[in-house]
Amino acid sequence: MPDLRIAVIGAGRIAQAAHLPALARADGVRLVALSDPSPVLAERVASRYEVTGYRSTDELLAHPGLEAVIIAVPDRLHLPLATRALRAGKHVLVEKPLADTVADGEKLRDLAAETGLHLQVGAMKRYDPGVQYAAEAVRNTIGRVLSATIWYRVMGRLRPTTEATLFPPRIVDENVLVGEAAYKADRRRYLLTTHGAHVLDGLRFLLGDPTRISAQASSHGGDHTWHGVANLSDGGLASFEISADVHAEWSEGADIYGEKGHVKLRTHFPFTLRAGDVEVFDEETCTTARPVFGDTNAYERQIEGFARAIRLELPDSPSADDGVAALKLIAAVAESAAANGAGVRL
Numbered sequence: 001m002p003d004l005r006i007a008v009i010g011a012g013r014i015a016q017a018a019h020l021p022a023l024a025r026a027d028g029v030r031l032v033a034l035s036d037p038s039p040v041l042a043e044r045v046a047s048r049y050e051v052t053g054y055r056s057t058d059e060l061l062a063h064p065g066l067e068a069v070i071i072a073v074p075d076r077l078h079l080p081l082a083t084r085a086l087r088a089g090k091h092v093l094v095e096k097p098l099a100d101t102v103a104d105g106e107k108l109r110d111l112a113a114e115t116g117l118h119l120q121v122g123a124m125k126r127y128d129p130g131v132q133y134a135a136e137a138v139r140n141t142i143g144r145v146l147s148a149t150i151w152y153r154v155m156g157r158l159r160p161t162t163e164a165t166l167f168p169p170r171i172v173d174e175n176v177l178v179g180e181a182a183y184k185a186d187r188r189r190y191l192l193t194t195h196g197a198h199v200l201d202g203l204r205f206l207l208g209d210p211t212r213i214s215a216q217a218s219s220h221g222g223d224h225t226w227h228g229v230a231n232l233s234d235g236g237l238a239s240f241e242i243s244a245d246v247h248a249e250w251s252e253g254a255d256i257y258g259e260k261g262h263v264k265l266r267t268h269f270p271f272t273l274r275a276g277d278v279e280v281f282d283e284e285t286c287t288t289a290r291p292v293f294g295d296t297n298a299y300e301r302q303i304e305g306f307a308r309a310i311r312l313e314l315p316d317s318p319s320a321d322d323g324v325a326a327l328k329l330i331a332a333v334a335e336s337a338a339a340n341g342a343g344v345r346l
Helices: 013-025 039-048 057-061 075-087 102-115 129-140 158-166 174-183 187-207 298-312 320-338
Strands: 004-009 029-035 052-054 068-071 091-095 119-122 145-155 210-220 223-232 237-246 251-258 261-267 277-282 287-289
Touching: 004 013, 004 057, 004 298, 013 029, 013 039, 013 068, 013 298, 029 039, 029 057, 029 298, 039 052, 052 057, 057 075, 068 075, 068 298, 075 091, 075 102, 091 298, 102 119, 102 320, 119 298, 119 320, 129 187, 129 251, 129 261, 129 277, 145 158, 145 187, 187 210, 187 223, 187 237, 187 251, 187 320, 210 320, 223 320
Parallel strands: 004 029, 004 068, 029 052, 068 091, 091 119, 145 237
Antiparallel strands: 145 251, 210 223, 223 237, 251 261, 261 277, 277 287
16 A cells, blocks of 8 residues: 555644654654644754644645644644644544534534545554453453443653653744643643543443443642543443542553453553553453563554555544544533532433
8 A cells, every 4th residue: 555645733742752753653654744833843843854844734734645634733723623634635633632522523523424534533542452452352251341440640740750751852842832831721621631531532442332420520739630430331330530640650550340350451651652561361261361562652553543544444443433422421520520420421
């Protein structure tokens, strides 16, 4: 298959730390351009990757031979930029969450269906081979789930120094940082949307669609946590936790107990590019499987999956429908927490 000619819209933190390095390594794709309204980022990041840099999204969308874009910008810009890309005939991989609100996500989903173009959501944890192995075991090995616990705890003071160790040298425009800080002032909403997108999409990927959500929230200064319970369609219960920040090491994972066994999943700070550690206990044989993986860069695998879906006309994963479903779960957690844990039916 010919390489998919792809560009990146947005040259900030997530683009530099994840998408651009992954594009440089991924099979089946070729980075041809990037854009950012910041002249510092547009020029210097493009120069690093030896591609054309634009300050205008419209100019980027007119780049010769361009087939697809990765949208790596703040949530509030997903709807307008993805809309422009789809209307320009480009396939889109948009960073999670799909959009800023459920209504915006539904607009993008409907537009993708109207245009017939691919719209994939950047919930890259679905491409962690450990997570994929765990999901297959839930479906095929352990039987109907009775009890599950899923958690996602973002480290506080350790995060900046950890990122400084793992990230490639980063080009920064201080004016952009100042502007973004103003939009992140509602920290509680920002954290639930940003991190809840991972947890709640992961819950669906592992366990299916819940029928009801109840949740409560607590805060201390700038630290926030949400604890909740999801009723599963087969009658089981899943508890979940979203915490940012915790003053400890990164902690993320799941324990899932079914009629025939147990899945233990421990995932890592994503920029380590390390596959999740997974164990599957099969009660019938009294054996535990602990697979070891070689190909572990979830961002790279995500881009390769996007390219395959386009070239082979395969379904997107996560799809626009998945993106809307995750937004609905985020909204349900916020609604329930505001009502002191009242259940929200889905």
